[in-house]
Amino acid sequence: DAKTTQPPSMDCAEGRAANLPCNHSTISGNEYVYWYRQIHSQGPQYIIHGLKNNETNEMASLIITEDRKSSTLILPHATLRDTAVYYCIVDTGGYNKLIFGAGTRLAVHP
């Protein structure tokens, strides 16, 4: 079973920030939080990952709560091309298998 819970779907207006939450209350000290997305009929795409500090790259920002039991992926200016299923995964990063849950289906609308 996936170690994370995410809302099944979210909507966002184009140009606005999309904030995607993820709960991982059983995360252990050596587990990272990874975010991926999958656009329809394509392979998943790596977005970002973090351990305990907030992270930012050219695609998104990752905010991890101080107790590390939840996180939020932020797409600062969503576009129609950001419509996808977003997966939040916790993993030790040591070639452990990635367990994909159902993810959040984000729909960005004009």
Place this chain on the structure above:
Amino acid sequence: GAVVSQHPSRVICKSGTSVKIECRSLDFQATTMFWYRQFPKQSLMLMATSNEGSKATYEQGVEKDKFLINHASLTLSTLTVTSAHPEDSSFYICSVSGDYNEQFFGPGTRLTVL
């Protein structure tokens, strides 16, 4: 990140035939690659971990004699679906691990078995 390609992108075959899917890491030497499959409207499920120069490690419930994996070089892993049946129709995706153990995925291969 690593660039991963798969070939073919789409294949249709008759029941009972075998199909080979290639996964190439174009700019990264991958000692480990992963194979996933995804049925319609479902999430990805890991099938096996492919290790260069050694036998693959299969997940529980995945038949190793049906899904043959060969990882003969640092840039190529192949998945052969032997004696394919309609229930094997799925989206097969490979991935490689990057420097921080993030995974970079190929574009996927859609297999349809008639």
